[in-house]
Amino acid sequence: MAIAEQKLTSVSPATASSGSFPWRTWLATVDHKKIGIIYIVSAFVFFLLGGIEAMLMRVQLGTPNNTFLSADVYNQLFTMHATTMIFLMVMPMNVGIGNYVVPLMIGARDMAFPRLNALSIWLFLGGGLLLYLSFLTGGAPNGGWFAYAPLTQVQYSPTAGMDYWILGLGLTGIASIAGALNFIVTVLNMRAPGMSINRMPLFVWMNLVVSFIIIFAFPTFTVGSIQLLFDRQFGAAFFNPAQGGDAVLWQHLFWFFGHPEVYILILPVMGMISEILPVFSRKPIFGYSFVAFSGVGIGFLGFIVWAHHMFGVGMGPMANAFFAAASMVIAIPTGVKIFNWIATMWAGDVRLTTAMLYAIGFISMFIIGGISGITLASPPIDLQQTDTYYVVAHLHYVLFGGSILGLFAGAFYWFPKMTGRLLNERIGKIQFWLMMISFNITFFPMHIVGTEGMPRRIYTYEAGMGWDMWNFIETIGTFLLAFSVLIFIYNVLSSLRNGEVASNDPWDAATLEWTIPSPPPSYNFLHIPVVNSRRPLWDAKYPHAAGDDHHGPSSAPSQVRYEYTDEETEGAKDIHMPSLTFSPMIFSGGLTVASLGFIYINKDILGLPTRVAALGFILIGIVMVSIAIRGWILDSRKDSPYLSQHH
Amino acid sequence: MRKEARKSTIPLLVLVLSCAAMLAGCANLPATTLYTYGDHATRVLDLLTPVFWMAVGVFVIVQGALVYTVIRFRSKQASAPVPTQIHGNTKIEIIWTIAPAFILLVIAVMTFRTQAANSYQPPEAMKIRAIAHQWWFEFQYDDGKIVTASDLYIPVGQSVQIQLEAADVMHNFWIPKLAGKTYMIPGKTNYLAFKATESGIFRAFCAEFCGESHGNMRFRVIALDPAEFAQWKTNYATTPAATNGTAQALGLTGDAARGAAIFADPKKQCAACHIIEGTTAKGKIGPNLTHYGNRLTIAAGVLPYTTDNLANWLHDPASIKPGNLMGRVIKKGMLKDQEVADLVAYLDGMKFAVNMPAEK
Amino acid sequence: MSATSHAHDEAGQAPLVGSLGVDSRKLGLWAFIGSETLFFTALITTHLIFYARTKADLAAKGMLEHMDPKLYLGIDLTTILAAILLASSLTMVLALAATKSKEWPKFRFWLLATIVLGSAFVLGQVYEFTHLYHEGLKLAPQYVYEGETVKSLFGVTFFVMTGFHGLHVTLGVVWLIAVYFKVRRFAASPENPMDVELVGLYWHFVDLVWVAIFTLVYLI
Structure with missing residues (x-):
């Protein structure tokens, strides 16, 4: 088996050209795996940049009346921190992992439109670089990632920063829509024989849902930012009340996109968790259809809750009540997911690998973030808590404690598939605990200072408000958090050289990507597998596992192979893959x-x-x-x- | 004083946490939402308290179940047998779909009750107009007959209805101990009604990001006993008399009469932006400075009101509040030390006595 | 037809039993049209919101008769434009029918007719824009019409909305031309009917958007 793997990998053009780094095969690639890696690496670089921005802000806020940063620089930093983490880190990281894993999970050789896929990654990078160019050309965007009108009109934000923001995000937006169309077609049309919709892995399910959210949510944002651009460049006044425009209209257009965006950030990660928990519990996911359809439900409900970001703008009690009720309803499918995850581990053989620890950490932190969200869905309470550090705490429990911890779970889980080597488990566990502890040191006190009245987005505060100690603790937490990320970087770099070599299936997993070599050859599958159950690989390995009467392979086992003869491997040369461009x-x-x-x-x-x-x-x-x-x-x-x- | 304030059990938790960490004892919390002195904020607290305990219950149950499951079913040996493959259980699924729905229904019903009470605008409420500017608050009483800034005086025990507007960008009006937030939106008028239940000085903020000095946009609310409030209003409506006193600032003695002349001097540009009733100063860009000596803070809540702080502000406004309009006109060194001292004497001299309540 | 599904074919794999059995590009285009629908919904909604306000504002000033923005937009020209675009949908259908029956001269004729009609629409819109601009309607919240200053976002929302529609028509014309040349060069390619179907799908969508804009802006 090992020999066959060696042979298979040698076909891949990346490894074939030895010596210097094969730039051409990367820059001109249309291979979904390489594109996925480019996404992941660039998103990680943006993660570090966003993290540095966060640390600078935390230093400024560590003590009252601090003058480490000027007000204007602080405003640029918090705008860029949020923009970076949302659009340049979590979204592309999800897309990157999805890009790599989804075609493998459904038994395809590539995405449906490989060249469009390449266009997406380069557009994303172009947009990200354009955004960061603004730091060098007279000031980064400073109107907040929500860009509320009329502060973003040219008379209140005269630098080119917001123009960079509009056009940079415009480019990443085109990339996202193109990517989402690609995912939709790939998932719907490129599945291996027998992989019906109700046999798709949940990670694939969530990518499908998110892709639909993207194509329906992004257009209103695009329209809003085009209108804002016309305001700024041509004096159109869509959102300028002084000239007959409407400031609240921007909020509607923005949040109609902005709230579904939250689910764009979290649902793929929930999909990852739904893959990882069963594998390390050695059980199937509990309530597959409930987990899948709760994701679909969240996707739908996500479109009718946008105005819970606007309880204070004076929409009237009836509108507020509607959006409050809809927002609370979303807690139900979210709760269903959490219960099913816990039930998946129940009575299992829970193996606490680093990936599993991160997955459990995700659930644990997401519970806190979910519960703190309930009070924000209630308009009267929201009006006390909104725009305070309580919201900062809530959103970081969901997006850091949720999305980013989940992404680390995904990183530890799929790293061996992507690189052929395992990450170091011992270092990984140290990093996990340090990250969990420092995350809570950083963000838990924000609930308290928020409740004690500290507004968000203030670059300084006066002493004696009862906020000083907590802010100082938060700042210390940030440095610990940064240290845990450094540990991860060390782990990646050292494991790439010296890590334990990964077999096809190092985790005793269940889905198709683990049937092929690590890393997979450019064409992925020598023979397209034929799927007859939800867990094709597991069922091939454990045909007689107890209690598997209804969902098991029974009469027709999935045709999953990961050992090939030399002749077959030779035949791989005839597999035609799209050319470099x-x-x-x-x-x-x-x-x-x-x-x-x-x-x-x-x-x-x-x-x-x-x-x-x-x-x-x-x-x-x-x-x-x-x-x-x-x-x-x-x-x-x-x-x-x-x-x-x-x- | 404190006994009438509405307290909840949440502060207990927060305070226990604070106290545990702080040797100096319990912190003074001037902006907390958990000690309330206004009906609006109290109703929110009365809603938050049960929701908080429900949340704690849910947290303990779910987090407990998670931790228990992980510990109990942790793999004990490398070669453990494959566990029974359970795919789901529809009955359990339905139960845990419906159970949270019940909790949410309870929260929703309580929410709507509070919301109805908090959005009610009593017709008898005293009307005050609040206009937000980058980065200060303007307050108008009696259809603009009284105009002040940065200090909002209200009567205790009487509903007030604030008519909220914005002159430039979007702002957000927030007095944590009295009432929740309402946006101040250019081109749109919002209303917020509340009642202070106890006299006191309360911290208040602009809560919506509104540009460079958003972090420096604060104000104070002074809730006075009704008689005291009526007296304040009468005094405020009276044009301040020309003052001839002196005042000390940064070691210099300023002369109020000279200060008045400087203020009126077109070359110094003070009067281009500010109004002082009874003088030639009629500028409408900056805050109305009539009875300036009564202010509790300088530069919209940034510095406590002292003659030294006022002098520092007049020397270089931009260093105290980055980006503010006055800082673009009055650069450092434009006003000589003695001129500043004279101005301080003039501004500080315009005041009348108010029986100030304690800071809450 | 994507390159990778071709890869499946060449490796002699089983057909994609579990998948939808629709051409990938067609599926993608349908999803894209779904996305575009929201794009135009947001543009049209913005226009309608501000239009309703302008109308109320002018009615309050007793200037509605004289100042109704609809008066700028001569209904004759736009009716002709609508007719042209609707006719182009018909020629598009005929072109597709001709590809399916492999009648290439007929196909070329109908596709050229579609291109000509589409271009005529774009030119008509350019003429309309310049005409309105000279009459006083500007991409600005305030403009002078017959000596009176009008404060209204009508010009802004109108030009942005119809301008983006015009941009879509223009891109459609470019796509039609590309398909025309591709089919002329590779007449034997079995991909041709799908190529024509795809551009037709997009063309009908753009046409439908115009029907919506025409109804909401010019007729109501």
């Missing part, structure tokens, strides 16, 4: 350059109008996009059996 990268580069130009279409630098240079950038961008489209068409012809002979 730089076109997606040039396309997104063109859009990024054009966006940069668009930012400066109505600005001036040192008194000189920038319009000519801006138009030049836009022109260069258009030329790049045109070149890319031509290249794209030519490249896709190469892979078409019907068009290539004419070329």
Whole structure:
């Protein structure tokens, strides 16, 4: 078996070109696994940047009346921290892991549209770099990640920061919609024979749900930010009340996207947890359909709760009551998930690997974040707690204690599949406990200072409010938290070189990605498996496990293989995979350059109008996009059996 | 004094935590939402208290179940047999779908009751108009006959209805111990009605991010006994007499008469932005400074009111409150030390006696 | 037809039994149209919100008769434009029918007709925009019409909404032209009917959006 694996991996072009790092096979790749890795690595870099921003803010808030940061810099930092963590860290990290794992889980050789997939990653990176470029060109966005009107109008936010924000997020938004379309088609249309919808792994389910949320939630945000851009660049006044616009309209457009966005951040992670818990409990997920459909339910309900972010704007008691009720209803499917996860472990053989610890940590912290959310769904209580540190605590329990701990679970779980080596478990466990403790040191006191009246987004506060000690403790917690992330980085770097070599199936898992070598060859599956149950690999390994009458393989075992003869491996050379192409990268580069130009279409630098240079950038961008489209068409012809002979 | 304040059991928990960590004993909490002195905030607290205990119950049960499960079913040996493969149980699923629904229904019903009470606008309430600016609050009584800033005087035991507006960007009006937040939105008018149940000075904030000095946008609420409040209003409506006194600031003695002349001098630009009733100062951009000597704070709640702090502010407003409009006009060094002292004497001289309650 | 499903074919795999059995690109396009529907819903809603306010405002000033923004938008030209776009949907259907029966000269004729009609719509809209601009309607919250200053976001919401629709039509025309040349060059390719079907699907959607905008903005 080991020999066969060696043979299989040697077919992969990445390992075939030895010596220096094969830049070309990465930059021009259309392989969902490589694209997934690029997503993961870049999201992690943005995670570090967002973390540094958070630490600078915590230093400023560590003591009252501190002058470490100026008010303006602080405002830029909290805007960029949230924007980074949401759009450049958790979302792309989910997409990256999904990109890598989903096609493997459904027995496919790639995403449905490999070139579109490449376009998504480069657009995301273009958008992220554009956002960070703003730090060097006169000021990062400073209007908050929610960009409330009319503070983001040009007279109140005169730097180009918010323009960078609009266009940078515009690019990542196109990337997200393109990615979501790709996931929808891949999941619906590329499943291996026999993998019916009700046999899909829950991680795949949640990616499907999230993709639908993305395509329906992002357009209102796109429209809102286009309108904001017209306000800022052409004086359109959509959201400028002084000229007849409407500040509250922005909030509706923003939160109609913004609240579903929260589920975009958490549902894929819930999917990961639903994969990891059964594997390390050596049991199937408890209540598969309930877990799957509660995800669907959360997805639907997520679209009718947006205005619970707006209880204070004066919508009237009836509207508030509706959105309050809808928000409370969401707690039901969320609770169902938690109960099912606990029941999955119940009576199992619970193996406390690092991945499992993180998964349990996720549940534990998510319980706190979920409960603290209930008071925010109640308008009268919300009006005391909103815009205070209580909300900061709540959202970090959900998005750090939830999403990020879950992502660490996913990282420890799938790292061996992605790299062929296991992460060090001992270091991993130390990191887990340090992270759990420091996370709670950092964020739990925020419930208290919030209840004691500390507003959010203030760059300084006066002494003697009863907030000093807690803020100091929080700041210390941040440094411990940063240290635990450093431990993780060390673990990754050392394990990549010296980590224990992973077999196909190091965790005794259940789903298809563990039937193929670690890391998988470029074509993933030599033979597309035929699936006859929810846990094809498990059922192949344990055909007679007790209590498995209804869901087991019974008459038709899944055709899952992970041992191949040499001849078969040789045959892998004939598997045609789409060719390398730089076109997606040039396309997104063109859009990024054009966006940069668009930012400066109505600005001036040192008194000189920038319009000519801006138009030049836009022109260069258009030329790049045109070149890319031509290249794209030519490249896709190469892979078409019907068009290539004419070329 | 404290006995009438509404207390809840949550502060106990919070205070126990605080006390455990702080050797100096229990902290003074000027902005806590857990000691309330207003009907609006008290109703919220009365709703929060049962919800909090329900939350604690749910937390203990669910977190307990999680921890118990992990400990009890932890793998004890590497080669443990494969456990029974249980795929689910519809009956249990239905139970734990419905059980939380019941708890939520209870919370929802209590929520709607509180919400109805808190959104009610009593017709007899005293009307005060509050206008938020970057980064200070303006208050108007009696259809604009009385205009003040940064200190909101209200009568105890009588409902007040605040008409909330914003002059530039969005702000949020919040007095933690008296009432929950309501946004102040340009182009839209909101109303907030509440009643202070006890006299006192209360901390208040702008709670919505509103630009560079959002962190420096605060105010005080002074709840006075009705008679005292009526007296305050009468005094405030009286045009301040020309003052001739002196005052000490940063070691210099200022002269009020000279200060008045400086204030009125167009070259110094004070009068371009500020109003002082009974003088030629008619600027409408900045806060109305009539009876400035009565203010409790300087620069909208940033510094306590002392003549030294006022002098520091006049020397260099931008260093105390980054981005503020006055700082763009009055740069450091523009006013000489003696001029500042004179201005301080002038502004500090305009005051009348108020029987101030204690800070709560 | 994606490159990877082709990979399945070439490796001699079983057909995708569990999957939907719909062309991947078609599935993707349907999802995209779902997304676009919300995009235009948000634009149209914004327009309607501000339009209702302008109307109320002008009615209060007793200027409704004289200042109803609808008066700017000569209904004749836009009716012709709507007719042109609807006709282009018909020619699109005929073009698709011709690909299915492999009648290439007929197909080319109908697709060219669609391209011509689509371009005519875009040109008509450009003419309408310049005309309105000269009459006084601006991409600004305040403009002068017949000597009187109007404070209204009508121009802003109108130009942004119809402008983005026009952009979609323009991209549709570009796509149609691309398909035209592809089919002309690779007449034998079995992918052709699907290529035409896809662009047709998008074209009908853009057409439908216009029907919605025309009804809500010009007729009501």
